[in-house]
Structure formats: C-alpha cells, structure tokens
Amino acid sequence: MGEAFTHIVRGDVMERIYFQDESKYRGSADALFIPETKEELIAYVKEKSIQKEAITIQGALTGITGSGVPVKGLALKTEKLNRIYIQEDEKGWYAYAEAGVTGEKLEQMASRETKDACFFPVLPTEKTATLGGIAASGAKGIHTRCYGGFKDYVEQCQVCTAKGDIIEVTWDMPEFGEIFGSEGMLVLFLSFKIRLIKKPQHIWGILFRFTDDRTAVRFAERIEERQHITAVEYMDKHTIRLIETYKKNMSAISSLPDIGEQIQVLIYVETAGESEEEAEEEAAGLLEACIEAGGDPEDAWAMCTEEEVERLRAYRHAASECVNMEVGKVNGQYPEVCKLSLDTTRSLTDRETLLDEYQSRLDKSNIPHCIFGHFGEGGPYVNLMAKDSAQYKEGTRIMEEWVHKAYEDSAEVFGEHGVGKLKKEMFQRNAPEVIVKEAVRRKQKWDPEGILNPGNMV
Ligand SMILES: Cc1cc2nc3c(=O)[nH]c(=O)nc-3n(C[C@H](O)[C@H](O)[C@H](O)COP(=O)(O)OP(=O)(O)OC[C@H]3O[C@@H](n4cnc5c(N)ncnc54)[C@H](O)[C@@H]3O)c2cc1C
Known part of the structure; x- marks a missing residue:
C-alpha cells in the first residue's frame, strides 16, 4: 500500500517538505497520500471524488508558483510512480515513463539504453522535476528555442480524470492541447510515451x-x-x-x-x-x-x-538555485515573502529597450534582483528577492505593471512557470477576458466539482 500521512501539524518539518514548493509559498492539507502504484492512485481519486474532497497533485515540488502546494483537502504526491523503460520500434526510440519519473532519470535511462545514440532534448534546468510536473506546468528548458517543448515529444499519455476515470490521449486529439500546461487543474497525468531523438555528436x-x-x-x-x-x-x-x-x-x-x-x-x-x-x-x-x-x-x-x-x-x-536560496532565507523570517519571477515575453519591445526598462525600474526600487534566462524565447526574465514584506508588496506591484504591459503587447505571459497560486490575482486582474473565460470553461468541462488543484489560476 502507498504511504498516507494524516494531519501533518502546523510548523512540523513535514509541512515544510510537502506543503511548500521552491517559490516558498506555504500551504496545508488534511492528509498526504503517496501511492506506490497507478491502481492505488486511481482508487484513491475515485473514492475522494465521490466524497467531494479536494486533491492537490504534487510532483517534486520544484515549481515556483505554489501550484503544487495544497490549500485545502488532500495532497497526492507522485514520487513513487517512477517506472520507466526505453524501447525501439520501427519509428525510433521511445521512453515509456510514469509521471513521477524525474527528468534526470529519463536522461540517464535514454543514454544507457540507446548507448548514447538518442536523448530527450527539452528538460527544464531543474532535473529533479517530474515529467508530470513538467507536463502540467508547461516548463521550458534552455534548449526549447531549438527543440520545442515537452509536449512536442509526447505521442501519447494516460491521464486520470477528477472522477478517477482513465483516458488515453494521443497528440492528434483536441484534448491534448488543453491538458498540457493546465497546472493539474484538469487531469492527473499517469504516464507518457515520449519520442527520443538522435543525439548530436x-x-x-x-x-x-x-x-x-x-x-x-x-x-x-x-x-x-x-x-x-x-x-x-x-x-x-x-x-x-x-x-x-x-x-x-x-x-x-x-x-x-x-x-x-x-x-x-x-x-x-x-x-x-x-x-x-x-x-x-x-x-x-x-x-x-x-x-x-x-x-x-x-x-x-x-x-x-x-x-x-x-x-x-x-x-x-x-542562477535559479541561488535566487531560491536567497528567497528561502527571507521566507524563514517573513513567511509571506515568496519568489517573484516574471516569465513574460514582450514581442513588441526590443530586447535592449526591455532590459533598460527592467533595470531602471528596479534600480529605483532598491529591491535586490537578478535578470537571467533564455534570450531566444522572449526572455530574459526578472527575479526579485525582496528583503521584507514591504519590498515584497512593492515588487508584486512592479511585476503586475509588467504583466499588464505584456498582455497589452499580446505577448505570452506566465508562459514558462505558470500562474499557480502566487500569480493568480495578477492573472485574473490583467489577462484579457477571453483568456480567463477559456481557463474557466476548461475547468468546468474537465472538473466541474472542483476536485483537482483548488486555488490555481481560476
Ligand atoms: C533551481 C530551479 C530551476 C528551475 N528551472 C526551470 C527552467 O529552466 N524552466 C522552467 O520552466 N521551470 C524551471 N523551474 C521550475 C520547475 O522545475 C518546473 O516548473 C517543473 O516543471 C516542476 O516540476 P515538479 O515535478 O517539481 O512539479 P511540482 O512543483 O510538484 O508541481 C508543479 C505543477 O504540476 C502539477 N503536477 C505535478 N505532477 C502532476 C501530474 N502527474 N499530473 C498533473 N499535474 C501534476 C502540480 O499540481 C502543479 O500544478 C526551476 C525550478 C528550480 C527549483
């Protein structure tokens, strides 16, 4: 049987491990369940869905928007669903992996089984992230500009709905585009069939x-x-x-x-x-x-x-690790201070002007900050490391100004890290109505009872 921890008490070390992600956003839940098999997971979701209990899905909790942090009900962590095998067929090499497999494990297995001939090119820089977490948050990596995103390599995936039903979704079905990047609000990813490609020599x-x-x-x-x-x-x-x-x-x-x-x-x-x-x-x-x-x-x-x-x-x-450590230090003293990172593209503003705009605004604010990230994919991104609650509030205001401008630019906003809980209000206040309505429509279509990941995005 999977492990179940119930009533993790406030302040307990378990709470810090399971109810906080790398954004340092903190939450709580009535119980945490860590299934060992897919069957256990499905039975659990079925039972809790009938009881109308909310479930927050967790991968490795390396996310930086609080999206895997529970705010009520139950938490379900996929870390033990980590089976993977690599196989070649007439079309090429494929990885068949459960959702709790980490990027690192996929990388190692692909290299070992294909004798270094093939690889998976688009992992986010944090390799302990799980494939389920990567799929759900739409994470990108340094090679995305060249190789595309995670979902471009998934030919098929198996998902569990909020009612505990199993669906096979292939890349050519309309549902495919809806569920990737949906922050665990629509379905729970169980496993993937992932195409590997030839490794450059x-x-x-x-x-x-x-x-x-x-x-x-x-x-x-x-x-x-x-x-x-x-x-x-x-x-x-x-x-x-x-x-x-x-x-x-x-x-x-x-x-x-x-x-x-x-x-x-x-x-x-x-x-x-x-x-x-x-x-x-x-x-x-x-x-x-x-x-x-x-x-x-x-x-x-x-x-x-x-x-x-x-x-x-x-x-x-x-760069990301050091920013997270800095935020972690302040969060110990000011629990409301979390990571503030801006992952927007600004297609109508050239890069030099954009960097000048970021720098001059931040220099005026005195909030410690770092700017880094993908150059080709619309970035780089701004990361703020507020020293106290007042700076955090000011930083949030500055971020919101930029989010607003990015939406005005018709740019991709929250395109890499997602909205989660930390940026939910920013999203709702600034996103065009059509985008918010579409998010609500999808939630109602897939999970009308609001079982999965309450508190994210909508
Ligand atoms: C040092 C560092 C560097 C990083 N670098 C990058 C980077 O370069 N690019 C980038 O995009 N991100 C980056 N991240 C953020 C993070 O690694 C990614 O968002 C990653 O995809 C999260 O995966 P996870 O397994 O930790 O998911 P979690 O944090 O546990 O969860 C993230 C979201 O996925 C959902 N979820 C998890 N598993 C499932 C599942 N099986 N089914 C449905 N929903 C699920 C959760 O509910 C939540 O909404 C970085 C983080 C750190 C700490």
Whole structure:
C-alpha cells in the first residue's frame, strides 16, 4: 500500500517538505497520500471524488508558483510512480515513463539504453522535476528555442480524470492541447510515451563574458538565427555576483575560475554539430560574431567535452538555485515573502529597450534582483528577492505593471512557470477576458466539482 500521512501539524518539518514548493509559498492539507502504484492512485481519486474532497497533485515540488502546494483537502504526491523503460520500434526510440519519473532519470535511462545514440532534448534546468510536473506546468528548458517543448515529444499519455476515470490521449486529439500546461487543474497525468531523438555528436558550450550590456545584447541578437545554436542564455551583473558568492559551496561549479570583477554580463551559448569540423566551424563563427559586436573573444570560455559543457550548464542553473536560496532565507523570517519571477515575453519591445526598462525600474526600487534566462524565447526574465514584506508588496506591484504591459503587447505571459497560486490575482486582474473565460470553461468541462488543484489560476 502507498504511504498516507494524516494531519501533518502546523510548523512540523513535514509541512515544510510537502506543503511548500521552491517559490516558498506555504500551504496545508488534511492528509498526504503517496501511492506506490497507478491502481492505488486511481482508487484513491475515485473514492475522494465521490466524497467531494479536494486533491492537490504534487510532483517534486520544484515549481515556483505554489501550484503544487495544497490549500485545502488532500495532497497526492507522485514520487513513487517512477517506472520507466526505453524501447525501439520501427519509428525510433521511445521512453515509456510514469509521471513521477524525474527528468534526470529519463536522461540517464535514454543514454544507457540507446548507448548514447538518442536523448530527450527539452528538460527544464531543474532535473529533479517530474515529467508530470513538467507536463502540467508547461516548463521550458534552455534548449526549447531549438527543440520545442515537452509536449512536442509526447505521442501519447494516460491521464486520470477528477472522477478517477482513465483516458488515453494521443497528440492528434483536441484534448491534448488543453491538458498540457493546465497546472493539474484538469487531469492527473499517469504516464507518457515520449519520442527520443538522435543525439548530436559534437556539442560546444561557450560562455561569453562582456564588460557592458549593450555589446552583450548586440552579440546575442546577432547570433540568434544561426543554424547550429541550441541555447542562448543571458545573465546580468547581479546574477553573476550572486552566483560568485555561492560558488565555492556548489560542487558542480566550484572548480570554474572566477568570472572577474570587470564582467557585467554573461551570454551562454550552445552549439550542436554532426561532425567535429562542423562544430568547430560554428564555434569559430561565434567568436567572429563576438568581435563584430565589439566584444573580446579572449574573454570567452569554450568547452567541448560533455563534462565541461555540463559544468557551464550548471553555472546557468545556479542562477535559479541561488535566487531560491536567497528567497528561502527571507521566507524563514517573513513567511509571506515568496519568489517573484516574471516569465513574460514582450514581442513588441526590443530586447535592449526591455532590459533598460527592467533595470531602471528596479534600480529605483532598491529591491535586490537578478535578470537571467533564455534570450531566444522572449526572455530574459526578472527575479526579485525582496528583503521584507514591504519590498515584497512593492515588487508584486512592479511585476503586475509588467504583466499588464505584456498582455497589452499580446505577448505570452506566465508562459514558462505558470500562474499557480502566487500569480493568480495578477492573472485574473490583467489577462484579457477571453483568456480567463477559456481557463474557466476548461475547468468546468474537465472538473466541474472542483476536485483537482483548488486555488490555481481560476
Ligand atoms: C533551481 C530551479 C530551476 C528551475 N528551472 C526551470 C527552467 O529552466 N524552466 C522552467 O520552466 N521551470 C524551471 N523551474 C521550475 C520547475 O522545475 C518546473 O516548473 C517543473 O516543471 C516542476 O516540476 P515538479 O515535478 O517539481 O512539479 P511540482 O512543483 O510538484 O508541481 C508543479 C505543477 O504540476 C502539477 N503536477 C505535478 N505532477 C502532476 C501530474 N502527474 N499530473 C498533473 N499535474 C501534476 C502540480 O499540481 C502543479 O500544478 C526551476 C525550478 C528550480 C527549483
């Protein structure tokens, strides 16, 4: 039988583990159930649905909007639904994975079973996230600009409805588009059939270091459309300084040299090629583009072994980790202070103007902040680390101004991390009526009794 914890008391360490995600948003539930099998999970949902008990679904709780944090009723965690196998058929290699499988496990299994010939290209940078959580939050990774999103690789999935019925959904059914990115409000993902693709044989990771923002942005814009580029990530000076203060205690990156006091911006670029010549040619082209933009290629760190590239990816990943740690420190003293991150695109505003707008507004506010993230996918994103409740309130107001502008730009808003509970009011106040109405329509269609994930989005 699965494990059931009932009545986790307020302040108990269990509450911090199970009723808080990486946004530091806190909640509570009457009980937590951790099923060991799909059958147990389905029986539980059926029973609780008849009793009209609310259920909040949880993956690894690495989410950053409070969407997996329960606010009432029961919590159901999928961590033990972690079976996976990899198989080849006439169309290629596939992973058959339960929803609680982590990105890391999928990556390892794909590599082992296909003898490193195939991989899954679009995991978010946090590899402990589960596939169910990735599917439900519409998470993106550094390679999304090149390879697309998670759902582009899912051919079929099995879901459990709010009533406990099982449905097989294939990529060509209209339901498919509705359930991905639905923050666990419509269905519970049980398992996926995921297409793996051929792994590029030669990957380069290059960290370009710039002494000013304008040159960095010019460089990033110049290289965006190049054919072999798979990732372009931006990190501002605050991000760099923050990572550098934590670096010596982070084993994945502690061996990297100091970034250097004079460096104000980092642009991390990845390229993929089928032959060594192709990859080297692309790397040389990037160094050339750096000179053309006014940068110094001598300041770039180029890495080409898998282990070295992983280290540079870990440096970018450390940006999110360090922000979360900073927010965690303040949250201990001010429980209402959570992570504030803005994941909007602004298609009508050019990147340089947008970054200027973010910087000048934040410099006036005194709220500690970092700007980093995907350059090609409409980002980078703003992360605020309020020091107390007053700054948190001010930060929320600033975020809302930008959310409003992004909707005016007809941009994609909350496109990567979702709305959850933290941004629910912002979403409802600013999203065009048609978007809010569609979210409500879907909820009523799939879960009219409001069993799944109460408190998210609508
Ligand atoms: C250091 C760090 C870096 C990160 N980097 C990125 C990044 O680069 N890009 C990005 O997009 N995100 C990023 N995230 C956010 C997070 O990793 C993703 O949102 C991830 O998809 C959450 O997965 P999870 O398993 O932790 O889900 P949870 O946090 O547990 O849940 C997230 C949502 O999914 C729902 N859910 C979970 N499992 C299921 C299921 N089986 N069926 C239905 N609904 C389900 C929950 O109810 C909730 O609404 C990062 C987080 C951290 C801590």
